[in-house]
Amino acid sequence: MVRTLHITNDLEQLSSFKEFLQKVCSSWGINEKTAMELHLAVEEAVVNVIHYAYPGQKNQPIELKVQYDAGKIIFTLTDHGALFDPTSKEDPDITLGLDERPIGGLGIFFARKLMTEINYKRSGNKNILTMIKELP
Numbered sequence: 656m657v658r659t660l661h662i663t664n665d666l667e668q669l670s671s672f673k674e675f676l677q678k679v680c681s682s683w684g685i686n687e688k689t690a691m692e693l694h695l696a697v698e699e700a701v702v703n704v705i706h707y708a709y710p711g712q713k714n715q716p717i718e719l720k721v722q723y724d725a726g727k728i729i730f731t732l733t734d735h736g737a738l739f740d741p742t743s744k745e746d747p748d749i750t751l752g753l754d755e756r757p758i759g760g761l762g763i764f765f766a767r768k769l770m771t772e773i774n775y776k777r778s779g780n781k782n783i784l785t786m787i788k789e790l791p
Contacts, residue, residue, distance in 0.1 A: 708736025
């Protein structure tokens, strides 16, 4: 079963994303803890696309496909923006104090911890980020 959400690179579109994900998790019987983990991880990826994929451009497309298959949920986030591979970023040093850490990078770090697998590829002019969570 696959569900698809089309939004644009506008932070106001996050309400549509949240509603979509809530409906998906509810209809597929995903427990509340797992639904919160999915929301945190996928929202971080969506926000990164909204903020950085289309510098200086408005109303640009973002597609999120969600597939439930054999005990796992698969999110595929696609945009036509600037090349960005979040899987190539190193984990931040979380042993440093807050005033010593550079800004940014924690969202991707948390997404890696919450999801079972995260993959990125560039195909033509598209960024394709796949996030997989094995369900309990």
